């Protein structure tokens with residue numbers, strides 16, 4: 001694998017970018033077929049703009065499934081960030097929210113610099129923005145906008161991503177959800193974050209999206225253009241291999257690498273550890 005791992009601490013490793021393998025530029029018949037199928041659903045949901053009304057999860061109240069190290073880690077996050085996700089969310093969203101908050105906290109501990117607090121913040125590719133509260137807890141942004149290109153995807157219970165997102169942002173100050181292709185989004189931000197942006201075909205299809213949304217260069221160029229002077233881009237990738245492709249695309253788009261690390265122990269066990277990286281505009 002084209003990575004160098006340095007200065008190991010217990011749970012976080014530094015990752016240095018080297019040359020990235022280029023992703024497949026030609027798609028197989030099966031990939032094109034699946035892409036066409038997803039494109040139909042994408043067009044349908046985008047045309048319908050379906051909403052059944054704001055959706056709120058029923059809070060689980062208490063998390064009972066954690067023991068030992070993970071329980072202790074959650075207790076630290078609760079104290080440090082004054083959060084109780086289980087009092088707002090169902091069990092899975094609560095666990096995933098601690099997980100994202102923990103990844104950010106471990107990554108910044110590794111970075112050894114203060115986290116950017118306040119300021120305008122964008123989240124690129126927000127899905128239904130279930131983690132908006134975790135971002136709020138960590139960055140305390142002056143304003144937070146989650147931008148998602150397929151914001152009206154309909155779930156099996158008849159609610160759409162839009163409906164869920166309205167529930168997730170309802171109690172959060174100056175927080176909104178926009179259905180928009182981020183490559184067309186021209187507002188500036190002090191901090192931009194992207195959790196698992198698409199940089200290769202397989203995840204696009206796994207997320208049931210058409211392959212035409214795969215345009216990492218255009219996406220990262222937009223990130224570079226939207227960053228205000230001195231602004232920070234934070235990216236989280238699925239493992240070193242994906243991170244190397246993403247790093248290459250970020251550099252070509254004019255972003256300047258600052259640092260990165262692999263978070264090896266997470267609240268939710270993962271087969272592939274996430275890689276967090278920090279970028280500035282040149």
Ligand SMILES: C[S@@+](CC[C@H](N)C(=O)[O-])C[C@H]1O[C@@H](n2cnc3c(N)ncnc32)[C@H](O)[C@@H]1O
Pocket residue numbers: 124125126127147148149150180181182183194195196197198203207209213219
């Ligand atoms: C791998 S998913 C990650 C979702 C979310 N960030 C999370 O961590 O759960 C990538 C998301 O980015 C969205 N996306 C892809 N390209 C986009 C674009 N150009 N503008 C806005 N959203 C985009 C996809 O629809 C998908 O919801």
